[in-house]
Amino acid sequence: MAEQEAAHRQKFDALLAARGVAVPRGVAAADLAALGPLAATLTPPLALKGLGFAHKTEAGAVRLNLSALMGQAEMTGATGYLAEEMVTGALxxxxxxxxxxxxxxxxxxxxxxxxxxxxxxxxxxxxxxxxxxxxxxxxxxxxxxxxxxxxxxxxxxxxxxxxxxxxxxxxxxxxxxxxxxxxxxxxxxxxxxxxxxxxxxxxxx
The missing domain is CATH 3.30.470.20 (ATP-grasp fold, B domain)
Structure with a gap:
């Protein structure tokens, strides 16, 4: 299920990108252990998001301004994880x-x-x-x-x-x-x- 959730998010981002909608560079995985090596390819600061929540912020499933994922604890109820480069300069x-x-x-x-x-x-x-x-x-x-x-x-x-x-x-x-x-x-x-x-x-x- 977690692998499906992570794959689903990546597929949806690809659908948006195919329509010309910009999305942050990111990687997804079923757990933090698998996500860590993938996230090493991204440029900090990073945002870490737990998948499987309708409202991630209210569920405490968003962590911002991370320089790396080492030492991050698992999120209760998460069905997968997404790490993204944070967007700067938004108005x-x-x-x-x-x-x-x-x-x-x-x-x-x-x-x-x-x-x-x-x-x-x-x-x-x-x-x-x-x-x-x-x-x-x-x-x-x-x-x-x-x-x-x-x-x-x-x-x-x-x-x-x-x-x-x-x-x-x-x-x-x-x-x-x-x-x-x-x-x-x-x-x-x-x-x-x-x-x-x-x-x-x-x-x-």
């Missing part, structure tokens, strides 16, 4: 998700994400299909849009990259009838580019 953390709603059909949710996503409650939901222009308008409707738009002299975030990721998820959902939901949280948005740091997928088997 905002967003949430992008697509799902098949039983009432409205295919929908897309956009908003500010990360560990404070539920606290901020700054999201908008669109009925699919949508265009790049509609996604851009939805982002501009968010309360915290100024943080993406160069608030008080800050460097503007790469909104075009965000739109591209949203369109990629829409295409993924449309291309596979068995996909039920895909969620990226957080999408780390930089001055140039956006990286899907954590993502989950639900697929009808």
């Amino acid at each position: 905002a953390e967003l949430l992008i998700g697509v799902r098949r709603d039983p009432v409205y059909g295919a929908t897309m949710t956009l908003g500010f994400g990360g560990v404070t996503a539920e606290l901020l409650a700054d999201t908008v939901t669109l009925i699919l299909p949508v265009t790049a222009e509609q996604i851009g308008a939805a982002l501009r409707s968010l309360r915290l849009w100024p943080l993406l738009d160069g608030y008080r002299g800050r460097v503007p975030a790469d909104v075009a990259a965000v739109v591209d990721v949203a369109l990629a998820l829409q295409d993924m959902l449309a291309a596979d009838r068995l996909l039920e939901e895909i969620e990226i949280n957080p999408l780390m948005v930089k001055a140039k580019g956006a990286i899907a740091v954590d993502a989950v997928i639900w697929r009808e088997e």
Whole structure:
């Protein structure tokens, strides 16, 4: 089961990358003993994540700013492990998700994400299909849009990259009838580019 979970995460990252969605360099394994040698190929600082949790941070299954994995303890309940190079220079953390709603059909949710996503409650939901222009308008409707738009002299975030990721998820959902939901949280948005740091997928088997 652990090997399947690790392989599943690597396969999903590959699917995102195939659609042009950037993901951090990372390696996955069933246990920390197997992960250690693989992680030696990555450039610190590293993030260590336990797999098998819907909400990794709340479960205590995320460890950040690690220089190496030596000495790390196993995480209770983890079905596998993922080590990734940490993303630096992010200007905002967003949430992008697509799902098949039983009432409205295919929908897309956009908003500010990360560990404070539920606290901020700054999201908008669109009925699919949508265009790049509609996604851009939805982002501009968010309360915290100024943080993406160069608030008080800050460097503007790469909104075009965000739109591209949203369109990629829409295409993924449309291309596979068995996909039920895909969620990226957080999408780390930089001055140039956006990286899907954590993502989950639900697929009808």
